Amino acid sequence: MALPLSYNVRNVMQRPVSTLTTAVGVGLTIAILIGALSLAAGFRAALVQTGSADNLIVLRKGANSEISSGISRQTAAILRAYGEVATDARSRPLLSPEVVVVNNRRRVGQPGNSNVTVRGIDHEALVLRRGVQVVAGRWFEPGAAEVVVGRRISTRFEGCRLGDRVRFGQRDFTVVGLFSANGATFESEIWGDNEVLMPVFRGEVFQSVTFRMRDPARFDAIRRELESDPRLGVDVQRESEFYAKQSEMLANLIRVLGGFITIIMAVGAIFGAMNTMFAAVGARTREIAMLLVLGFSPLSIMVSFVFESVILSLFGGLVGCLMALPLNRIVTSTTNFSSFSELAFGFRVTPGILLTGLAVAAVMGLVGGFLPALKASRQPLAAALRGA
Amino acid sequence: MASIQVRDLSKVYQRDSQRIPVLDGLTLDIPDGDFVALMGPSGSGKTTLLNLIGGIDTPTSGQLLVGGTDIARLSGPALAKWRSRNIGYIFQLYNLVPVLTAHQNVELPLLLVKMSGRERRQRARTALEIVGLGDRLDHFPRQLSGGQEQRVAIARAVVSDPELLLADEPTGDLDRASGGEILDLLERLNREFHKTVVMVTHDPHAAERAHRVFQLDKGVLSQ
Numbered sequence: 001m002a003l004p005l006s007y008n009v010r011n012v013m014q015r016p017v018s019t020l021t022t023a024v025g026v027g028l029t030i031a032i033l034i035g036a037l038s039l040a041a042g043f044r045a046a047l048v049q050t051g052s053a054d055n056l057i058v059l060r061k062g063a064n065s066e067i068s069s070g071i072s073r074q075t076a077a078i079l080r081a082y083g084e085v086a087t088d089a090r091s092r093p094l095l096s097p098e099v100v101v102v103n104n105r106r107r108v109g110q111p112g113n114s115n116v117t118v119r120g121i122d123h124e125a126l127v128l129r130r131g132v133q134v135v136a137g138r139w140f141e142p143g144a145a146e147v148v149v150g151r152r153i154s155t156r157f158e159g160c161r162l163g164d165r166v167r168f169g170q171r172d173f174t175v176v177g178l179f180s181a182n183g184a185t186f187e188s189e190i191w192g193d194n195e196v197l198m199p200v201f202r203g204e205v206f207q208s209v210t211f212r213m214r215d216p217a218r219f220d221a222i223r224r225e226l227e228s229d230p231r232l233g234v235d236v237q238r239e240s241e242f243y244a245k246q247s248e249m250l251a252n253l254i255r256v257l258g259g260f261i262t263i264i265m266a267v268g269a270i271f272g273a274m275n276t277m278f279a280a281v282g283a284r285t286r287e288i289a290m291l292l293v294l295g296f297s298p299l300s301i302m303v304s305f306v307f308e309s310v311i312l313s314l315f316g317g318l319v320g321c322l323m324a325l326p327l328n329r330i331v332t333s334t335t336n337f338s339s340f341s342e343l344a345f346g347f348r349v350t351p352g353i354l355l356t357g358l359a360v361a362a363v364m365g366l367v368g369g370f371l372p373a374l375k376a377s378r379q380p381l382a383a384a385l386r387g388a
Numbered sequence: 389m390a391s392i393q394v395r396d397l398s399k400v401y402q403r404d405s406q407r408i409p410v411l412d413g414l415t416l417d418i419p420d421g422d423f424v425a426l427m428g429p430s431g432s433g434k435t436t437l438l439n440l441i442g443g444i445d446t447p448t449s450g451q452l453l454v455g456g457t458d459i460a461r462l463s464g465p466a467l468a469k470w471r472s473r474n475i476g477y478i479f480q481l482y483n484l485v486p487v488l489t490a491h492q493n494v495e496l497p498l499l500l501v502k503m504s505g506r507e508r509r510q511r512a513r514t515a516l517e518i519v520g521l522g523d524r525l526d527h528f529p530r531q532l533s534g535g536q537e538q539r540v541a542i543a544r545a546v547v548s549d550p551e552l553l554l555a556d557e558p559t560g561d562l563d564r565a566s567g568g569e570i571l572d573l574l575e576r577l578n579r580e581f582h583k584t585v586v587m588v589t590h591d592p593h594a595a596e597r598a599h600r601v602f603q604l605d606k607g608v609l610s611q
């Protein structure tokens with residue numbers, strides 16, 4: 001009953017100029033959409049990658065970020081002795097009381113300053129963070145005025161390259177290593193010994209305690225127990241959830257903004273496609289009338305022209321995917337609103353996002369092609385045959 | 389059976405508030421297997437009459453029996469189905485689909501009937517062989533001469549084996565020689581394949597090929 005698809009494909013190829021113009025319009029829209037989605041995905045991936053589901057982070061009750069939290073030495077000591085904390089081969093608890101501050105530093109290659117998160121960790125608890133690895137130099141020595149810098153920021157901020165000296169408060173620290181963390185946000189941080197960094201910044205207080213659970217399945221029970229302990233006054237979250245939550249707000253903002261721009265552009269591109277299809281229908285008036293005379297139903301004519309519009313827009317969607325693919329290599333940065341420090345991350349153009357882009361392009365074709373297709377199917381036969 | 393009985397047929401076009409009477413109480417009988425030429429000055433309603441007989445247009449009043457079916461009473465989809473089974477149309481300007489090959493153009497009407505792809509291809513090939521274009525299957529219309537294009541159009545008109553062929557100035561756009569070939573073909577389809585042929589033409593030479601010639605003038609028919 002239907003016209004062959006090759007009929008539409010060839011018609012689309014038959015008019016290269018108008019096809020290309022329309023495809024670029026659709027393509028730009030899809031590229032913007034893919035850009036926004038992959039930006040949000042990259043941002044989210046960096047944060048989600050950061051947390052581990054069998055780690056647990058302890059903050060002061062009511063604190064919703066590390067910088068607004070405070071954990072006393074006494075609380076940290078109680079947690080260190082807690083029976084649910086996993087231990088390493090030498091029976092040392094896998095637990096890290098951490099000092100977290102935001103440090104304002106000059107940027108390289110861009111004017112002005114930006115914030116960097118500086119984290120003092122328990123050196124022995126490095127194994128707590130899976131995937132953290134030195135990529136140049138070595139780790140800092142416990143007790144020494146040394147730091148290691150996340151690989152994403154070492155070239156973005158002054159004094160952060162291997163061998164440089166950075167000043168925190170009244171003390172100079174030497175950068176003795178660079179580290180990677182599987183793309184986690186840790187790669188945008190500077191790490192040093194917690195006991196050395198504590199007096200430099202805020203005095204006798206940690207900001208958070210992170211530990212590995214002996215049995216992650218018991219998370220709910222552990223949480224109830226710790227949160228109801230009156231000596232502690234803490235909130236407990238899985239580390240993975242803590243970071244995932246941080247990502248939601250900005251990722252959603254990017255998606256909403258991107259979606260908004262996409263919609264505005266899509267309206268333009270849909271009108272472009274509609275225009276092209278109206279022109280195509282107009283130029284083929286007699287041909288369409290002939291098909292109707294042969295006995296093709298108005299519905300099959302309509303479906304055929306909608307198909308043609310979808311093919312055209314899908315081609316545009318492909319163009320958009322090609323335009324957006326190079327984004328994959330771009331690393332960008334944004335302010336992480338939870339810590340107000342700079343967070344460097346990459347665009348993530350995933351197959352899922354590309355498919356979303358193509359699906360949106362197809363929908364644009366469907367919408368743009370509808371009216372022209374309806375017009376095509378409703379030609380008054382005799383008049384159309386006369387070429388009127 | 390492709391006899392045509394036209395009784396008191398009228399067609400009035402309505403443009404804005406203006407009534408344009410084109411056919412006025414026309415009566416005509418064409419027996420099965422006939423070859424009829426329809427002549428007359430431009431604007432006399434020849435195309436209109438052909439379109440009415442072919443179920444492309446609907447009459448204002450009157451009776452229209454084609455192959456025993458009262459087509460004036462058929463509605464859109466039923467009429468489309470009737471056309472696809474009973475009528476082969478040949479236009480002055482061929483009306484081939486430019487992006488499809490000769491073979492694919494001829495296959496088009498067969499897409500409307502249940503048939504295997506193999507059989508469809510075979511039938512289209514046979515139709516093209518009958519019109520003498522068995523060696524041009526994969527040519528696109530722009531790669532063919534006008535006469536060849538019209539022969540492809542004839543193959544398309546006969547591929548689903550209708551009993552009635554309606555041709556509207558089929559040689560109007562062709563030179564003498566190619567026009568002659570088209571007329572030979574129509575004659576042969578009439579004689580060998582027993583198609584009833586109604587052909588509109590301006591050309592007295594073309595009309596000579598028909599068994600009978602009708603003159604249409606100011607909406608009135610004479611023989």
Ligand SMILES: Nc1ncnc2c1ncn2[C@@H]1O[C@H](COP(=O)(O)OP(=O)(O)O)[C@@H](O)[C@H]1O
Pocket residue numbers: 382383401402403408410428429430431432433434435436437
């Ligand atoms: N859709 C239409 N609306 C109004 N007038 C029409 C329409 N189609 C044809 N006509 C008029 O009907 C008359 C007959 O047209 P037509 O049948 O094409 O004549 P012929 O084929 O003999 O040259 C002409 O005057 C033409 O202008």
Ligand SMILES: [Mg+2]
Pocket residue numbers: 434435436556
């Ligand atoms: Mg005419």
